[in-house]
Structure formats: structure tokens, C-alpha cells
Amino acid sequence: xxxxxxxxxxxxxxxxxxxxxxxxxxxxxxxxxxxxxxxxxxxxxxxxxxxxxxxxxxxxxxxxxxxxxxxxxxxxxxxxxxxxxxxxxxxxxxxxxxxxxxxxxxxxxxxxxxxxxxxxxxxxxxxxxxxxxxxxxxxxxxxxxxxxxxxxxxxxxxxxxxxxxxxxxxxxxxxxxxxxxxxxxxxxxxxxxxxxxxxxxxxxxxxxxxxxxxxxxxxxxxxxxxxxxxxxxxxxxxxxxxxxxxxxxxxxxxxxxxxxxxxxxxxxxxxxxxxxxxxxxxxxxxxxxxxxxxxxxxxxxxxxxxxxxxxxxxxxxxxxxxxxxxxxxxxxxxxxxxxxxxxxxxxxxxxxxxxxxxxxxxxxxxxxxxxxxxxxxxxxxxxxxxxxxxxxxxxxxxxxxxxxxxxxxxxxxxxxxxxxxxxxxxxxxxxxxxxxxxxxxxxxxxxxxxxxxxxxxxxxxxxxxxxxxxxxxxxxxxxxxxxxxxxxxxxxxxxxxxxxxxxxxxxxxxxxxxxxxxxxxxxxxxxxxxxxxxxxxxxxxxxxxxxxxxxxxx
Numbered sequence: 001x002x003x004x005x006x007x008x009x010x011x012x013x014x015x016x017x018x019x020x021x022x023x024x025x026x027x028x029x030x031x032x033x034x035x036x037x038x039x040x041x042x043x044x045x046x047x048x049x050x051x052x053x054x055x056x057x058x059x060x061x062x063x064x065x066x067x068x069x070x071x072x073x074x075x076x077x078x079x080x081x082x083x084x085x086x087x088x089x090x091x092x093x094x095x096x097x098x099x100x101x102x103x104x105x106x107x108x109x110x111x112x113x114x115x116x117x118x119x120x121x122x123x124x125x126x127x128x129x130x131x132x133x134x135x136x137x138x139x140x141x142x143x144x145x146x147x148x149x150x151x152x153x154x155x156x157x158x159x160x161x162x163x164x165x166x167x168x169x170x171x172x173x174x175x176x177x178x179x180x181x182x183x184x185x186x187x188x189x190x191x192x193x194x195x196x197x198x199x200x201x202x203x204x205x206x207x208x209x210x211x212x213x214x215x216x217x218x219x220x221x222x223x224x225x226x227x228x229x230x231x232x233x234x235x236x237x238x239x240x241x242x243x244x245x246x247x248x249x250x251x252x253x254x255x256x257x258x259x260x261x262x263x264x265x266x267x268x269x270x271x272x273x274x275x276x277x278x279x280x281x282x283x284x285x286x287x288x289x290x291x292x293x294x295x296x297x298x299x300x301x302x303x304x305x306x307x308x309x310x311x312x313x314x315x316x317x318x319x320x321x322x323x324x325x326x327x328x329x330x331x332x333x334x335x336x337x338x339x340x341x342x343x344x345x346x347x348x349x350x351x352x353x354x355x356x357x358x359x360x361x362x363x364x365x366x367x368x369x370x371x372x373x374x375x376x377x378x379x380x381x382x383x384x385x386x387x388x389x390x391x392x393x394x395x396x397x398x399x400x401x402x403x404x405x406x407x408x409x410x411x412x413x414x415x416x417x418x419x420x421x422x423x424x425x426x427x428x429x430x431x432x433x434x435x436x437x438x439x440x441x442x443x444x445x446x447x448x449x450x451x452x453x454x455x456x457x458x459x460x461x462x463x464x465x466x467x468x469x470x471x472x473x474x475x476x477x478x479x480x481x482x483x484x485x486x487x488x489x490x491x492x493x494x495x496x497x498x499x500x501x502x503x504x505x506x507x508x509x510x511x512x513x514x515x516x517x518x519x520x521x522x523x524x525x526x527x528x529x530x531x532x533x534x535x536x537x538x539x540x541x542x543x544x545x546x547x548x549x550x551x552x553x554x
């Protein structure tokens with residue numbers, strides 16, 4: 001009898017202890033999201049309106065002078081043109097993929113995925129190497145001295161840079177179309193172009209608009225491409241960067257960053273609204289192979305789609321090929337000569353930066369995945385009141401430009417008791433909380449496929465909420481956790497905009513070193529660093545794919 005009483009006391013103590021741990025974890029998640037996401041965002045907005053504790057609109061008044069109005073106009077123009085072009089080309093590639101046989105679909109999809117895994121400045125570097133004043137093609141082959149700098153170069157690179165993600169989104173949308181609509185159209189005698197015009201395009205039009213607005217937001221917030229390839233052409237994001245580094249005027253920089261927020265939030269709302277519309281219209285009928293509904297394109301359309309798709313992948317091959325060639329060669333008297341000089345330079349000078357990048361990315365990937373999973377669990381499984389707002393807060397870094405989020409950490413953590421500027425901690429925290437939304441959204445999707453009765457059974461058998469998390473939730477979500485970790489790891493390895501204000505000489509990472517090498521005209525070492533970053537991220541992604549495939553087999 002005494003033993004039974006002691007066992008019950010131990011069990012009650014264990015449940016009580018687990019309950020305390022569960023509450024502790026819950027509040028750590030809440031406080032960390034408010035402190036490291038909402039607080040920096042509020043501080044940027046506050047800095048734009050206050051100067052030495054006094055409310056002022058001077059920072060915004062200064063933005064309305066003719067020079068700055070032209071800056072805003074130019075930014076909107078370039079972002080708009082780039083977005084429209086990338087959406088058009090992405091639709092062509094997606095449609096080509098949709099009507100091709102299964103083997104071709106897989107090749108194109110994987111190639112699109114791989115083309116996304118690269119540092120943000122690779123395209124700019126490749127354009128300079130191939131078509132710059134001393135470019136391999138323009139100077140060495142054609143004997144020309146071409147100036148690749150200006151708004152045209154920005155439009156070209158932003159268009160090419162937006163195609164992979166936009167194409168993947170549109171391919172997914174095409175495969176969500178109810179196959180019966182296409183079959184009915186064909187049975188009623190519609191030719192292929194009529195089916196595309198009357199069935200395919202209307203069915204994915206919300207996704208097309210979402211892709212357009214997302215591309216616009218990303219292009220407007222892009223500072224890397226304009227600062228390297230823009231020449232004298234200026235854009236909002238680049239001027240924000242230059243304002244901080246040239247004059248240190250945080251108030252003006254904050255105001256310029258705030259101008260990037262309205263289009264970003266509007267685009268996000270529009271994206272959510274239209275993607276919800278897509279989900280509601282989906283009937284669960286997956287598109288069958290094109291052989292089931294005789295989707296034969298007219299010769300002229302087939303040629304156009306093939307030409308655009310093949311041209312894009314030729315450009316991708318040229319891009320990566322030029323980086324590798326530049327890494328192993330040096331231009332001497334107009335001739336390319338094989339050398340390992342750049343590798344030696346990078347090996348001795350920048351090895352710590354690469355090791356630091358890997359360590360930071362691993363930590364950020366793990367922590368952001370854990371918090372993302374827990375956030376989704378507390379919001380959609382436990383349905384705790386107020387968690388929808390916290391989930392929205394977690395999505396803010398995904399919505400707002402990276403340069404804005406980085407600026408938030410400067411103005412938010414530069415004084416006691418939150419003095420973090422110049423430390424390794426601030427870089428890791430920024431990288432971690434910028435990507436929590438990735439794990440959160442992936443977990444939300446996974447929870448729709450997991451029966452809640454599994455958790456109910458765990459609790460009915462006496463398991464605490466904490467034990468349910470550790471023994472049920474995380475084991476079931478291992479594939480999601482791994483996918484989120486890899487996505488965050490890849491993003492952290494190649495990120496620049498969000499952390500460029502935060503790194504110091506003692507904690508500089510490889511992507512920042514590469515950016516500075518490009519801006520200083522050191523294209524050989526930059527090519528080596530780009531090649532190594534690509535190799536690391538591709539290797540980690542391939543390992544993850546193998547692990548995920550292995551888990552699906554058992």
C-alpha cells in the first residue's frame with residue numbers, strides 16, 4: 001500500500017514537473033518571438049519617426065525631394081518590369097513542363113530546385129565575368145568592350161533570378177487543376193490553345209498574380225544586384241545600405257526601409273488571399289499525365305516554350321560554368337591561364353569565415369525548426385488563445401525585406417541591457433528568427449495529415465503535454481523538421497541582406513566576404529567562394545533528399 005502511494009506521488013510529481021517544463025517552453029517561444037521579431041520591427045518604425053526622443057516627420061519630408069522621388073519611381077519601375085518578365089517566362093517554363101512526359105518533368109523540376117541553391121550574387125558575378133568590359137565572351141571572344149552596368153543589367157538579372165521559384169509555384173498550380181475540366185474541354189472539341197486560354201490560365205490565374213506580386217516584393221527589396229551591377233542607377237534598398245555605411249544616418253535609413261514595407265505587406269496579403277482561393281478551388285483530383293488527355297501543343301507554341309525553357313537552362317549552365325572557369329583561371333594579357341592561386345588565397349584568408357558560416361547555419365537551422373514546430377503545435381493543435389497573432393509575428397521577417405530586419409537589430413540591440421551589436425549572438429539570432437516561418441508553414445501543412453486522435457490517445461494513457469511533444473509530435477514530424485532545417489541552413493549559408501549590418505571582422509561569414517570581394521573587383525577569389533558555397537549547400541541538400549527517401553521506405 002505504501003509503495004502504491006509512493007508510486008502515485010512520483011507520477012504526480014512527474015506530471016507536475018512536465019507541466020512546468022511545458023509552460024516554460026511555451027513562454028520561451030512567445031517571449032523570444034516578441035523580443036527578436038516584433039521588437040526590432042517596431043524599433044525601425046520608431047526610429048524613422050523619432051529623433052533624440054522627439055517626434056518628427058523630417059526623415060519622411062526629406063524623402064519627398066525630387067531626387068528621392070525619382071529614386072522611388074526608378075525602384076518601382078525596375079521591380080515592376082523584372083516581375084512581369086520573370087512571371088511571363090516562368091509561365092512558359094511551367095506550361096512546357098506540364099505538357100511534357102514524366103521523365104522530363106522530373107529533370108526540369110530538379111534543375112529548377114538546384115538553380116535556387118546559390119549565393120545571391122552569383123548571377124551578377126557571372127554577368128561581369130562573361131559580358132563585362134573584360135568579359136570572356138564580349139572581350140576575349142568578340143573583342144568588344146561592353147558596359148553591363150545600369151538598370152538593364154538589373155532587370156536582366158532580377159528576371160533570371162525570379163524564374164526558378166516562380167516556375168516551381170506555377171508548376172504546382174498547374175498540377176492542382178481538376179483534370180476533368182481539361183478532359184471535358186477536349187471532349188467538347190476545343191483545340192489545345194483554347195483549352196489553355198479558357199481552362200488552364202483562368203484556373204491558375206490567382207497563382208500567376210501571387211507570383212507576380214511576390215516577385216515584385218523581392219525585386220523591390222533586392223539590394224545585392226543593384227549595388228553590384230546597377231552602376232550609377234540607384235534603388236531604394238541600395239540607398240538604404242549606402243545611407244548607413246556612408247553617413248550612419250539611422251533615421252533616414254529607417255524611413256527608407258519603412259517605404260519598402262507597404263508593398264511587401266500588400267503583396268503578402270494578396271498572396272495569402274489568392275493561394276487560399278487556389279486551395280478552395282482544388283478538388284483533390286491530381287492532374288494525370290498528359291497522355292491521358294492528348295495535350296498536343298501547336299508547333300509554333302511548342303517551339304516558343306521549348307526555346308524559352310532551353311535558353312533559360314543554357315544561361316544557368318553558362319552562369320555556373322563561368323564561375324568555375326573564373327575560379328581556376330586568371331586573365332593575363334587578354335588570355336585565360338590555368339591557376340590555383342585563387343584557391344590558395346581563399347584557403348589561407350577565408351577558411352574561418354566558411355567554418356563560421358556552417359556553424360551559424362547549423363545552429364540557426366536547428367533552433368528555427370524547433371521553434372517553428374512548437375509554434376505550429378501551440379497554435380493549431382493546442383489552439384491557445386492569442387497564438388494566431390504570435391504566428392503572424394513569426395511571419396513578419398518573411399514578409400519584410402531582409403535589409404529592414406537587419407536594420408531592426410542594429411537599432412534594437414545597441415544599448416544595455418540588450419547590447420548585442422558586434423557579437424556572434426546577434427548574427428545567429430537574426431538568421432534564426434528570420435526563417436522560423438519556413439518551419440511553421442511546413443508544420444502547419446503536415447498537421448493536416450496527422451490524426452489528432454494520436455495525441456488524444458497519448459494523453460488518455462497518462463502522458464503529459466510535454467511527453468506528448470517529445471514522444472509523439474517530434475517523431476511524427478521528423479521529415480518536416482529535416483526539410484525545414486535544410487531550407488534554413490541553405491538560406492543562412494547564402495544570406496547577405498539581413499546580416500550585412502550585423503557582422504564584424506571577428507564574426508564575418510563567407511557570403512559577406514564574397515560580396516565584398518565582388519564589390520572590390522576580386523572576381524577570382526569571389527568565384528572560388530561562390531563555388532564552395534554552392535558545393536556545401538548542394539551536398540547538404542542531396543544528403544537531406546537521401547535521408548527523406550530512406551525514411552519513406554520504412
